[in-house]
Amino acid sequence: MSKRDYYAVLGVERNASAQEIKKAYRALALKYHPDKNPDNKESEDLFKEAAEAYSILSDTEKRGMYDQFGHAGVAAGSGAGGFDESVFSGFEDILGDFFGFGSGGRRRSARNRPQQGRSLEQLLTLTFQEAFEGCEKSVEVHRAEPCETCTGSGLKTGAKSHTCSTCGGMGQVQVQSGFFAISRTCHACGGRGQTISPSDRCGTCHGAKHIEKTRPLDVTVTAGVDTGMKLKVRGQGEPGALGGPAGDLYLVIKVEDHEFFKREGENLFARIPISFSQAALSTEIEIPTLHGVETLKVPAGTQTGKQFRMKRAGFSIVGRPHRFGDLFLEAVVVTPTKINKRERELLEELAEIEGDHITEHKSVFQKVKDFFN
Ligand SMILES: [Zn+2]
Ligand SMILES: [Zn+2]
Structure with a gap:
């Protein structure tokens, strides 16, 4: 079966712009996506055909080869590469927002991308007065810091890390999920693409690259804070990886009860x-x-x-x-519970004087009694 012309497949002119090609492909991909056409062989073929056309025409070099030599110029083994697995990463890029490929487009750069350090949360207890006035507090922050012995490499002096055998250094592994190949972070190397053999590990951090440390940190607490509020201290969380910024530290405020208020x-x-x-x-x-x-x-x-x-x-x-x-x-x-002799005398005297008022109360009480009798 002979292949259709890629421009015809996407329904664009030969001089179409990259934007027009992308737009045409997106429309076809959405129309023939297997999720929308379950168990429809024809749709699946059209979907694959559009993907193949897009994989060539979206790549300047491959498009040039195709324009010059036709299908032969981009066939597998010709050097320019034909329809291969890489086309699926293109799907993720272009369809990510339509079909929920959360990792869309991350695959190629995940290994080398700087990562922000973890943010930390810690409790900060304040007295009522401290919360009212605001205060300066010294807190002990527990966090992982780069190992000083190996300067964060995790390696023994003179030792080297090895390319991860699970992912071949990519930091990502492909998982076949039905029709799709989805990329996931490699668990063997944690996405770094490199592993350290046990005998090459740093003696201080044992290859972990960081060490748990406790450091004092002075923080300024704003007046008026209340229990449950979080105070953000920028950059005082765990250090980032590959040059990424440190995470943040969140101090969760707890204000002690006041005996009176x-x-x-x-x-x-x-x-x-x-x-x-x-x-x-x-x-x-x-x-x-x-x-x-x-x-x-x-x-x-x-x-x-x-x-x-x-x-x-x-x-x-x-x-x-x-x-x-x-x-x-x-x-x-x-009402007093303990009274001395003098207080008792005065209260008794008061009660006596009140007698007149009490008589009034008595008469009211009598009326009520009469009513029920
Ligand atoms: Zn790996
Ligand atoms: Zn170390």
């Missing part, structure tokens, strides 16, 4: 216990706010549950250092 966003809440006489007669209470001691005036006749609001006595807001929430104080009138 509860926090909700930028507002603070607290209960203030006051005695019966303070509640009845009015009083002034010194409140140790985060901003310093402030005086709260409690008016006469204050009941349990009465709320007082101290404006701007709450938490600062992250990134807005001059904005503060409010402090809400809830009065709790405390």
Whole structure:
């Protein structure tokens, strides 16, 4: 069976631009893709034919050979290469966004591409006051750093690494998945294309190339942070590979509870216990706010549950250092449990004086009783 002209296969002119060729191929590939035409031999053949045409016409050198010598110029063994496996990597490039080839186009460069180091997460515990004011903290960062003995090569002095026998140094292996060949990172060498034999490994890192280290790091914590927030310290994660940048360090904030205040966003809440006489007669209470001691005036006749609001006595807001929430104080009138002799005398006297009021209460109680009888 004779081959059709590649330009005819793609339905483009002989002087078509690379863009026109790509566009024509993409349309055909989408139309005849096996996923869309399951068990259709004709579609599969048309799909392969379009792929073959594209593999030649998208390559300037092969296209030149084809224009000059026709199919003979690009046949397998002619030196320019015909329809081979490499065409599949072209699929990944061009169809990646249509058919979910996540690794589309990565195959050729994965081995040498600089890789960013892993990002790290670490807990950072702060006191309530530290979170409120912001602070400087020294944290111990645990991370992998390049081995100093072998300067990150993983090799013994004078030893050399070998080309990985699993992937032949490509760093990637091809996995046949039905009609497609999909590239995956080689597990034997981790995508580096090189392996180190056990006897050639660095005595310090045993070929791992890095070593776990703990280093102190000074960080500045912004005022107003809260539990669960993450502080990003750029470039303080694990080092990158092949010249790639280091990862980042994320400090996960945990703010310790305060014995007196509860926090909700930028507002603070607290209960203030006051005695019966303070509640009845009015009083002034010194409140140790985060901003310093402030005086709260409690008016006469204050009941349990009465709320007082101290404006701007709450938490600062992250990134807005001059904005503060409010402090809400809830009065709790405390009934005394231990009283001395003098207090007892006074309370008894008070009870006596209250007798008149209580008589009023009694009469109300009597009315209720009568109602039910
Ligand atoms: Zn390998
Ligand atoms: Zn080493």
